Amino acid sequence: xxxxxxxxxxxxxxxxxxxxxxxxxxxxxxxxxxxxxxxxxxxxxxxxxxxxxxxxxxxxxxxxxxxxxxxxxxxxxxxxxxxxxxxxxxxxxxxxxxxxxxxxxxxxxxxxxxxxxxxxxxxxxxxxxxxxxxxxxxxxxxxxxxxxxxxxxxxxxxxxxxxxxxxxxxxxxxxxxxxxxxxxxxxxxxxxxxxxxxxxxxxxxxxxxxxxxxxxxxxxxxxxxxxxxxxxxxxxxxxxxxxxxxxxxxxxxxxxxxxxxxxxxxxxxxxxxxxxxxxxxxxxxxx
Amino acid sequence: xxxxxxxxxxxxxxxxxxxxxxxxxxxxxxxxxxxxxxxxxxxxxxxxxxxxxxxxxxxxxxxxxxxxxxxxxxxxxxxxxxxxxxxxxxxxxxxxxxxxxxxxxxxxxxxxxxxxxxxxxxxxxxxxxxxxxxxxxxxxxxxxxxxxxxxxxxxxxxxxxxxxxxxxxxxxxxxxxxxxxxxxxxxxxxxxxxxxxxxxxxxxxxxxxxxxxxxxxxxxxxxxxxxxxxxxxxxxxxxxxxxxxxxxxxxxxxxxxxxxxxxxxxxxxxxxxxxxxxxxxxxxxxxxxxxxxxxxxxxxxxxxxxxxxxxxxxxxxxxxxxxxxxxxxxxxxxxxxxxxxxxx
Numbered sequence: 001x002x003x004x005x006x007x008x009x010x011x012x013x014x015x016x017x018x019x020x021x022x023x024x025x026x027x028x029x030x031x032x033x034x035x036x037x038x039x040x041x042x043x044x045x046x047x048x049x050x051x052x053x054x055x056x057x058x059x060x061x062x063x064x065x066x067x068x069x070x071x072x073x074x075x076x077x078x079x080x081x082x083x084x085x086x087x088x089x090x091x092x093x094x095x096x097x098x099x100x101x102x103x104x105x106x107x108x109x110x111x112x113x114x115x116x117x118x119x120x121x122x123x124x125x126x127x128x129x130x131x132x133x134x135x136x137x138x139x140x141x142x143x144x145x146x147x148x149x150x151x152x153x154x155x156x157x158x159x160x161x162x163x164x165x166x167x168x169x170x171x172x173x174x175x176x177x178x179x180x181x182x183x184x185x186x187x188x189x190x191x192x193x194x195x196x197x198x199x200x201x202x203x204x205x206x207x208x209x210x211x212x213x214x215x216x217x218x219x220x221x222x223x224x225x226x227x228x229x230x231x232x233x234x235x236x237x238x239x240x241x242x243x244x245x246x247x248x249x250x251x252x253x254x255x256x257x258x259x260x261x262x263x264x265x266x267x268x269x270x271x272x273x274x275x276x277x278x279x280x281x282x283x284x285x286x287x
Numbered sequence: 288x289x290x291x292x293x294x295x296x297x298x299x300x301x302x303x304x305x306x307x308x309x310x311x312x313x314x315x316x317x318x319x320x321x322x323x324x325x326x327x328x329x330x331x332x333x334x335x336x337x338x339x340x341x342x343x344x345x346x347x348x349x350x351x352x353x354x355x356x357x358x359x360x361x362x363x364x365x366x367x368x369x370x371x372x373x374x375x376x377x378x379x380x381x382x383x384x385x386x387x388x389x390x391x392x393x394x395x396x397x398x399x400x401x402x403x404x405x406x407x408x409x410x411x412x413x414x415x416x417x418x419x420x421x422x423x424x425x426x427x428x429x430x431x432x433x434x435x436x437x438x439x440x441x442x443x444x445x446x447x448x449x450x451x452x453x454x455x456x457x458x459x460x461x462x463x464x465x466x467x468x469x470x471x472x473x474x475x476x477x478x479x480x481x482x483x484x485x486x487x488x489x490x491x492x493x494x495x496x497x498x499x500x501x502x503x504x505x506x507x508x509x510x511x512x513x514x515x516x517x518x519x520x521x522x523x524x525x526x527x528x529x530x531x532x533x534x535x536x537x538x539x540x541x542x543x544x545x546x547x548x549x550x551x552x553x554x555x556x557x558x559x560x561x562x563x564x565x566x567x568x569x570x571x572x573x574x575x576x577x578x579x580x581x582x583x584x585x586x587x588x589x590x591x592x593x594x595x596x597x598x599x600x601x602x603x604x605x606x607x608x609x610x611x612x613x614x615x616x617x618x619x620x621x622x623x624x625x626x627x628x629x630x631x
Contacts, residue, residue, distance in 0.1 A: 029402075033402075035402045035405065035406055037409075082583075083583050083587070086587045087586065087587060090586065090587075090590070092401050092402065093342070093346065093348050094586040094587075094590060096348055096402070096405055097348075097539055097543060097582060097586050098582065098583045098586045098587070100536055100539060100582065101578075101579045101580065101581070101582030101583040101586070102579065102583065103536075103579070104536060104575040104578060104579035104582070105575060105576060105579025105580055105583075106579075107575065108573050108574075108575035108576040108579060109576060111572070111573070112572075112573050112576065218413075218532070219413075222409060222410060222413055225406045225409065225410070226406075226410060229403060229406060229407075233402070233403075260421050261417075261421060263417055264414060264417050264418070264421075267410040267411075267413060267414045267417075268414070270407070270410055271395065271407075271410070271411070271414070274395070274396075274398075274399065274403075274407060275395045278398040278399055278403075
């Protein structure tokens with residue numbers, strides 16, 4: 001029972017991180033219909049920025065997270081302006097290739113400045129809470145709590161504010177949104193900024209439990225893609241639910257099946273599910 | 288003047304000039320290393336031709352392509368090193384394995400469209416990489432496979448040396464280009480292009496989408512398997528890094544620079560970039576700082592690549608000069624250029 005609860009906690013932690021990354025990805029997809037392959041690179045840059053602020057500038061963890069969020073948000077806006085905006089009328093294959101170009105570029109730049117070493121990031125929340133035999137890492141508790149706060153805040157922003165409503169409107173119906181005078185450029189930039197903030201925060205939260213290195217975004221982004229396909233591309237609740245599914249599948253699969261193969265579980269799950277239901281788990285109609 | 292030069296390049300005889308140059312290359316090269324680099328570039332070009340069939344002609348971005356290259360390489364490696372096969376039976380085995388796996392993966396993945404297909408194949412590529420890395424009983428895990436048999440020369444030639452293996456790879460490259468040109472000119476090639484232009488339109492013409500997409504997929508994975516098998520026979524060492532997704536991204540760069548959906552695009556792009564990278568050795572580690580933005584600039588401003596832009600320019604020139612249909616050969620090629628322009 002203790003082991004089971006331990007895995008539930010681990011699953012929640014993993015699922016929260018995956019959910020946050022997938023959320024950014026699904027928002028961009030919902031608005032612009034771009035599968036942003038560069039999102040993992042933004043995540044990686046987020047981790048390196050926090051590392052840079054903490055180690056080289058010596059600022060506090062929270063300040064570093066905020067600084068990193070700002071940098072990655074700006075980076076997201078730049079990508080939108082310089083790359084995805086000019087390609088808005090191009091065939092879909094071009095967006096994907098351009099996104100891959102951004103990914104390769106960002107990774108090479110980070111590699112140039114920091115090398116390919118694995119780095120450890122410190123955290124003020126290094127302790128462990130022993131709850132009747134179940135060990136809860138403080139960082140894990142922080143991840144789950146922050147995810148809840150972020151998701152609630154994002155929901156409030158999208159539902160209760162005028163600016164958020166324009167994003168929802170764009171996602172629901174492009175032409176309709178234009179008709180009522182919504183500025184597509186502003187919405188696109190804002191969506192990229194939000195998606196960048198989510199990626200940077202997720203990376204800064206998860207990095208102390210993992211390591212910081214240029215290829216750290218690869219697995220995370222691919223799992224995030226699995227999640228948004230499972231949850232329905234563009235769906236916000238789908239990203240959270242899908243994140244939890246993958247998080248739990250990995251935590252339990254890693255413990256009860258095989259630790260070496262735990263990274264394959266997410267992809268195997270996707271292959272099996274799409275083989276049976278090509279339209280995904282929650283999506284209505286065919287893709 | 289430029290147009291005359293262009294027409295000269297498009298002349299059928301220039302193909303043979305190119306072939307002659309390739310045949311003479313070992314004699315012209317300054318050292319054996321250059322021949323070795325050229326042979327490696329040819330191997331990648333074969334794989335990129337496969338990528339062009341599924342992505343360029345058929346319009347499906349298959350991000351597992353590098354994975355199939357690795358499967359072809361591992362098939363030869365494991366069959367020769369662990370099971371004691373000779374190279375050529377293992378070579379045939381690699382082609383069969385990549386074709387069968389291509390069929391299975393294609394049958395599942397091609398039910399998905401556009402983004403979903405790209406993401407699904409990205410995941411398949413990653414599964415292949417993880418399996419190569421983790422499935423130690425079969426693949427030797429992270430240490431890779433050594434002791435791979437070299438191609439058997441039947442006592443006539445020794446394919447352990449660079450120059451004979453160069454000619455062997457050149458032979459397969461020429462065969463692949465010839466085979467691709469046959470596909471491109473045939474009804475099958477036109478069917479693929481029709482599918483690229485739009486699923487619904489193609490279906491309304493009576494094209495069986497699934498059957499043709501799977502066929503394109505199997506052809507492309509078999510090309511990748513062929514390239515991988517030659518790679519294993521030449522390098523004689525394979526490791527999980529050969530299945531790294533970066534190889535797929537490299538191939539995208541090669542294809543896009545050369546010209547997606549054109550016959551000579553894969554060759555131009557691969558040779559061009561491999562030699563540019565070679566001459567900028569100091570950039571090896573950071574070359575993506577240049578190639579990343581290059582990819583973005585290409586898709587925004589020159590989505591047709593070198594070959595496609597050239598064909599389009601020739602077509603415009605020919606029209607401006609009022610050259611009618613009297614040059615039949617040229618006309619047919621120019622037509623494909625226009626198609627490229629319309630569809631890319």
